[in-house]
Amino acid sequence: MRLIADKLSGERGGGVIFSEVDFALEPCQALVVTGPNGSGKSTLLRIVAGLLPPAAGRIGLEGADDPSVAAASHYLGHQNGMKTALTVAENLRFWCDFYGDSALPIAEALEMVALDGLGHLPFAVLSTGQKRRAAIARLLISRRPVWLLDEPTSGLDAASEMRFAGLMREHLRSGGIVIAATHLALGLEGASELRMGEYSG
């Protein structure tokens, strides 16, 4: 399997944000997307995830049964994607049913993000960093080879950042692919970097 972006352009509100972006990623490889505010990192991730159409170019998986990245990916955006009125465990159960492929029991996923014992709480009462950790647990409950992460460590304390770096490394070791947009170091040695913001029209 190979994830290929070929001459991708992204538009927002009718204006071109970036153009001619190319990359190719194989299992065990990571791409860190950097660049100033507004340079198009989130737009690029949303295009890769299939949430926005590219203005031009192509994104897809070569050598997979389904060439769409959407079916093979977890997308963690700025929003955590959780219902505030449901408990943490109920939210994860929803996502597990949605993905339809249980990789790790919910209790174990919560342990991996150090939220064990908090699954019964309404998502709304968690702290900011705890909410982000619950959203990260969503990546663990079902196996999807491509992780698309937008500022994944936003709100995390140092211990949680280190724990999450370990989870990303484990995902890569087991043949996964990571694309992460970030302003912060993620602890992914050997990742390629795509620097946005050099588009001049």
Ligand SMILES: Nc1ncnc2c1ncn2[C@@H]1O[C@H](COP(=O)(O)OP(=O)(O)OP(=O)(O)O)[C@@H](O)[C@H]1O
């Ligand atoms: N729905 C929209 N309509 C018009 N313009 C938009 C829309 N969404 C985003 N933009 C613009 O597109 C540009 C790229 O935004 P994007 O969120 O992709 O940048 P970013 O690199 O992720 O920024 P940050 O580092 O602040 O998260 C920005 O100038 C933004 O204002």
